[in-house]
Amino acid sequence: MNDIKQDMEKSIEALKHNFTRVRTGRANANILSDITVDYYGVPTPITQLAAVKAPEAHMLLIEPWDKAVLNAIVKAVSASDLGITPNSDGSVVRLPFPAPTEERRHELVRECRDLAEQARISIRNIRRDYNNRLDRDEDLSEDEVRREQARVQQHTDDFVAQVDELLKAKEAEVMEI
Numbered sequence: 735m736n737d738i739k740q741d742m743e744k745s746i747e748a749l750k751h752n753f754t755r756v757r758t759g760r761a762n763a764n765i766l767s768d769i770t771v772d773y774y775g776v777p778t779p780i781t782q783l784a785a786v787k788a789p790e791a792h793m794l795l796i797e798p799w800d801k802a803v804l805n806a807i808v809k810a811v812s813a814s815d816l817g818i819t820p821n822s823d824g825s826v827v828r829l830p831f832p833a834p835t836e837e838r839r840h841e842l843v844r845e846c847r848d849l850a851e852q853a854r855i856s857i858r859n860i861r862r863d864y865n866n867r868l869d870r871d872e873d874l875s876e877d878e879v880r881r882e883q884a885r886v887q888q889h890t891d892d893f894v895a896q897v898d899e900l901l902k903a904k905e906a907e908v909m910e911i
Contacts, residue, residue: 738886741860742893749853749897753904756842756849757816760907761788761831766796771810773803780807784827794829801825842908850901854894861890 754764763786770777780786784798784807796811798804807827811820821828834842864886868879 745856752849761794771806792831796827846904853897857893
């Protein structure tokens with residue numbers, strides 16, 4: 735049972751990570767976690783090259799420790815699919831996050847729902863795999879198999895409820911003006 739909990743928790747963690755990458759109107763430093771910069775021939779995440787701050791709700795400030803990498807950061811952010819135009823003043827990069835339109839917020843909610851559904855499917859696949867493993871176990875009686883499958887189903891229900899809670903919170907965040 736600990737294995738099933740760990741596997742399902744991985745699905746929840748993956749969902750949380752995917753939700754942080756959904757761009758709302760608020761500035762979130764996690765949105766930069768997947769963007770890499772060519773730093774002396776080595777692809778390096780921005781968060782390892784600079785301090786990322788949020789001085790206000792709709793602005794991120796990237797302050798590189800090595801000023802020589804400033805232009806590379808601007809190019810990497812511009813080339814990413816964030817849809818944000820970076821502004822550089824020679825020492826820092828500012829990323830303004832405009833408030834999304836009503837239509838864009840609805841698109842983001844649909845995207846969040848798709849991510850949540852993928853997490854639910856992942857959790858259900860874990861349930862199926864464990865139930866199949868229980869069915870093949872010849873050391874267990876039918877009653878024991880049913881009891882274990884009921885416990886697996888309870889874990890599945892708990893984790894799907896967590897997905898629903900995370901989705902509800904993310905939808906509220908996205909729709910907030």
